[in-house]
Amino acid sequence: MWNDGERANGAVVREAGALRTVLLLATIFPDPTEARIRALVRRHIQDAVDKEWPAMARQQTSLPTINAVDIEALEVILSMASRGEAQATAQREMISAFRSALDARSERLVISRAKINWVKWTVVLLLGGLILVTVAIVHSDNRRTAAIAMALFAIGMASCVVLIASHNEPFTGEISVSPSLLLQVMPKE
Numbered sequence: 001m002w003n004d005g006e007r008a009n010g011a012v013v014r015e016a017g018a019l020r021t022v023l024l025l026a027t028i029f030p031d032p033t034e035a036r037i038r039a040l041v042r043r044h045i046q047d048a049v050d051k052e053w054p055a056m057a058r059q060q061t062s063l064p065t066i067n068a069v070d071i072e073a074l075e076v077i078l079s080m081a082s083r084g085e086a087q088a089t090a091q092r093e094m095i096s097a098f099r100s101a102l103d104a105r106s107e108r109l110v111i112s113r114a115k116i117n118w119v120k121w122t123v124v125l126l127l128g129g130l131i132l133v134t135v136a137i138v139h140s141d142n143r144r145t146a147a148i149a150m151a152l153f154a155i156g157m158a159s160c161v162v163l164i165a166s167h168n169e170p171f172t173g174e175i176s177v178s179p180s181l182l183l184q185v186m187p188k189e
Contacts, residue, residue, distance in 0.1 A: 064110060
């Protein structure tokens with residue numbers, strides 16, 4: 001649970017970095033090829049922002065699959081005619097970088113479906129309740145001390161529940177992972 005936010009952020013960083021690598025390597029190829037790759041990377045990012053992010057926030061993503069845009073991008077990269085060793089190397093690196101972007105996208109989609117199950121919530125709340133009862137029993141001879149101790153523990157317990165709930169879904173809430181890194185990589189039209 002605690003790592004889900006970090007893992008989600010890491011996946012977005014890896015995806016953005018890999019797509020940036022694809023765009024940088026595309027500059028080695030002729031303008032029409034570079035423009036096509038830039039357009040496909042743009043569509044990949046636009047789909048992630050417009051379709052995947054809202055679905056991830058609702059936890060309604062399906063199992064990761066390669067979509068039509070990504071298939072087309074791979075086909076374009078694989079079909080590029082290399083003129084010289086530099087372009088051949090760039091093509092291999094582009095394939096590797098694009099595969100890394102797809103792997104990071106898959107990880108991002110899988111993480112978006114993770115959440116704390118009801119058993120864990122039940123255990124946390126049950127333990128909190130039992131500790132409150134224990135505090136009440138220990139301080140039963142002095143009601144004022146019992147009230148103060150129980151209030152302090154209840155405030156601490158409520159803070160813990162809020163903290164856990166805020167980390168429950170990494171793509172929703174105030175501390176959610178945003179697509180801003182992908183948007184920074186998105187090529188201009």
